[in-house]
Amino acid sequence: MQMGLLHLLVFSSLLLALCSAEILSKIGVNYGQLGNNLPSPTRSVWLIKHQLKAQRVKIYDANPSILRALEHTGIQVSVMVPNELINAIAVNQTLADSWVGSNVVPFHPATKIRYLLVGNEILSSADNTTWFNLVPAMRKVKKALKRHKVHHKVKVGTPLAMDVLATSYPPSSGSFRPDVSDRVMKPMLQFLNRTKSFFFIDVYPYFAWSSDPKTIDLNYALFESKNVTVKDPGTGLVYTNLFDQMVDAVTFAMKKLGYPNIPIWIAETGWPNAGDYDQIGANIYNAATYNRNVVKKLSARPAIGTPARPGWVLPSFMFALYNENQKTGPGTERHFGLLYPNDSFVYDIDLSGETPDTEYGKLPAPTNNEPYEGKIWCVVAKRANRSALASALSYACSQGNATCGPIQPGKACHRKGSLVRQASYAFSSYWAQFRKTGGSCYFNGLATQTIEDPSYGSCEFPAVTL
Numbered sequence: 438m439q440m441g442l443l444h445l446l447v448f449s450s451l452l453l454a455l456c457s458a459e460i461l462s463k464i465g466v467n468y469g470q471l472g473n474n475l476p477s478p479t480r481s482v483w484l485i486k487h488q489l490k491a492q493r494v495k496i497y498d499a500n501p502s503i504l505r506a507l508e509h510t511g512i513q514v515s516v517m518v519p520n521e522l523i524n525a526i527a528v529n530q531t532l533a534d535s536w537v538g539s540n541v542v543p544f545h546p547a548t549k550i551r552y553l554l555v556g557n558e559i560l561s562s563a564d565n566t567t568w569f570n571l572v573p574a575m576r577k578v579k580k581a582l583k584r585h586k587v588h589h590k591v592k593v594g595t596p597l598a599m600d601v602l603a604t605s606y607p608p609s610s611g612s613f614r615p616d617v618s619d620r621v622m623k624p625m626l627q628f629l630n631r632t633k634s635f636f637f638i639d640v641y642p643y644f645a646w647s648s649d650p651k652t653i654d655l656n657y658a659l660f661e662s663k664n665v666t667v668k669d670p671g672t673g674l675v676y677t678n679l680f681d682q683m684v685d686a687v688t689f690a691m692k693k694l695g696y697p698n699i700p701i702w703i704a705e706t707g708w709p710n711a712g713d714y715d716q717i718g719a720n721i722y723n724a725a726t727y728n729r730n731v732v733k734k735l736s737a738r739p740a741i742g743t744p745a746r747p748g749w750v751l752p753s754f755m756f757a758l759y760n761e762n763q764k765t766g767p768g769t770e771r772h773f774g775l776l777y778p779n780d781s782f783v784y785d786i787d788l789s790g791e792t793p794d795t796e797y798g799k800l801p802a803p804t805n806n807e808p809y810e811g812k813i814w815c816v817v818a819k820r821a822n823r824s825a826l827a828s829a830l831s832y833a834c835s836q837g838n839a840t841c842g843p844i845q846p847g848k849a850c851h852r853k854g855s856l857v858r859q860a861s862y863a864f865s866s867y868w869a870q871f872r873k874t875g876g877s878c879y880f881n882g883l884a885t886q887t888i889e890d891p892s893y894g895s896c897e898f899p900a901v902t903l
């Protein structure tokens with residue numbers, strides 16, 4: 438009897454552990470839509486389910502065509518309240534009710550909406566007006582779910598970026614930024630605790646490594662290091678990869694505010710498959726290596742967890758489904774996709790974690806794992822919209838000192854009627870002056886970097902020298 442009961446107990450707790458791992462360790466994908474060449478929602482959902490074998494999907498809005506396409510697929514879905522609505526929802530329960538009424542309720546339960554995220558990386562915005570409305574908005578959204586009687590199924594959270602931490606190294610020193618710690622993070626953690634939700638965080642070892650590639654070992658960032666370990670002097674915990682280090686910094690920051698047990702959800706993680714010349718390590722080899730290793734780690738059963746939380750399940754969404762050509766910022770931003778917009782894989786990957794490494798095809802050798810050294814120019818991109826060029830040209834010329842002197846009539850770079858050459862000169866000249874202070878070679882997609890000197894005749898283009 439005693440023995441039997443013990444067996445039963447052991448067995449049922451094992452079963453419980455297995456089940457919760459089963460439910461939680463599924464890997465999802467972020468379905469961003471900032472591209473003008475992306476497959477339809479129906480096609481995308483097919484690719485997510487049958488090609489990527491993802492079992493969860495996160496979208497950055499509540500796009501009804503996508504939510505319809507996800508009906509009866511069994512895929513768990515995370516939808517998002519747009520950033521622009523947070524201030525209004527924070528002070529208006531009626532608005533929260535009606536948002537949930539028209540963006541969640543009509544799709545329930547055929548579409549398995551399970552997570553409702555309020556805004557995206559709100560605390561990374563320089564404009565702080567929304568920061569203090571974030572938690573009030575989360576509370577109102579939760580209440581709205583309750584009023585519509587769908588709250589048992591739907592968790593409310595908000596994805597944050599690592600810049601919510603003031604300190605992250607060593608992990609045990611992890612703490613939230615003082616400008617949000619008491620006023621935003623404390624009430625947020627209290628809310629997440631009370632509602633049994635998750636702390637959603639975007640974790641990109643790529644950005645940490647690429648900002649300091651001399652100090653941080655690339656293999657440590659890619660989960661490939663055999664000999665590099667980092668010991669946290671505060672705890673004695675030993676780290677074998679950068680991802681764990683970053684996640685544990687968040688764990689310790691939460692603990693410091695009195696919430697040691699809130700589970701973490703990896704809202705985004707990934708590695709860019711390409712980027713600009715001045716961006717190190719963005720290539721297919723590293724992206725495939727990182728993403729396959731993350732999948733292996735996060736889908737392992739039993740769960741692996743992190744040094745501070747061994748055995749904990751870390752549910753996750755990989756970033757991202759597609760390379761998105763309309764994202765702004767440096768080149769890496771447009772190259773996080775697992776798929777190209779033409780449906781083909783950038784490299785083989787299986788988010789179910791069931792494909793062994795040996796079945797994946799060979800990867801192209803990385804060519805930019807060392808910093809680029811030499812000159813770079815900024816010129817008009819191949820398929821740039823000609824009618825938009827003129828205003829980009831005049832914007833570039835209006836910045837800095839004599840940026841466009843040499844393209845004035847009578848000067849060496851003046852070519853009448855050649856808008857593209859003039860604009861290329863202006864972009865190069867602008868970027869050469871402003872890169873150091875954060876200027877980028879992008880101009881809304883009209884500009885691109887090149888290492889081929891565009892100078893001609895006696896017209897020499899200014900360059901950035903790395």
Ligand SMILES: *[C@@H]1O[C@H](CO)[C@@H](O)[C@H](O)[C@H]1NC(C)=O
Pocket residue numbers: 529531532535
């Ligand atoms: C609150 O939101 C509702 C629904 O959108 C709107 O009709 C109402 O005017 C809002 N109230 C205030 C005070 O803004």
Ligand SMILES: *[C@@H]1O[C@H](CO)[C@@H](O)[C@H](O)[C@H]1NC(C)=O
Pocket residue numbers: 565566616
């Ligand atoms: C919000 O930003 C403004 C303008 O940058 C600044 O003056 C103010 O101190 C900030 N408030 C908080 C609480 O950080």
Ligand SMILES: *[C@@H]1O[C@H](CO)[C@@H](O)[C@H](O)[C@H]1NC(C)=O
Pocket residue numbers: 664665
């Ligand atoms: C780890 O091993 C690699 C390859 O053998 C070597 O290049 C590197 O210097 C080693 N790093 C340390 C910290 O031992």
Ligand SMILES: *[C@@H]1O[C@H](CO)[C@@H](O)[C@H](O)[C@H]1NC(C)=O
Pocket residue numbers: 630631633695696697698699700
């Ligand atoms: C919520 O807080 C209580 C009290 O600190 C703690 O016992 C519990 O484990 C917490 N739950 C979560 C999910 O963090």
Ligand SMILES: *[C@@H]1O[C@H](CO)[C@@H](O)[C@H](O)[C@H]1NC(C)=O
Pocket residue numbers: 777779781
């Ligand atoms: C899809 O697009 C990528 C990137 O442009 C290209 O390399 C690849 O050949 C294309 N695949 C197909 C099947 O067209």
Ligand SMILES: *[C@@H]1O[C@H](CO)[C@@H](O)[C@H](O)[C@H]1NC(C)=O
Pocket residue numbers: 822823824825
């Ligand atoms: C090109 O730019 C012009 C002016 O900015 C704009 O009106 C037009 O819609 C753009 N065309 C395309 C195809 O994006």
Ligand SMILES: *[C@@H]1O[C@H](CO)[C@@H](O)[C@H](O)[C@H]1NC(C)=O
Pocket residue numbers: 837838870
């Ligand atoms: C432009 O020239 C002024 C005066 O020489 C200088 O203070 C300023 O920094 C220059 N600006 C740039 C962008 O080089």
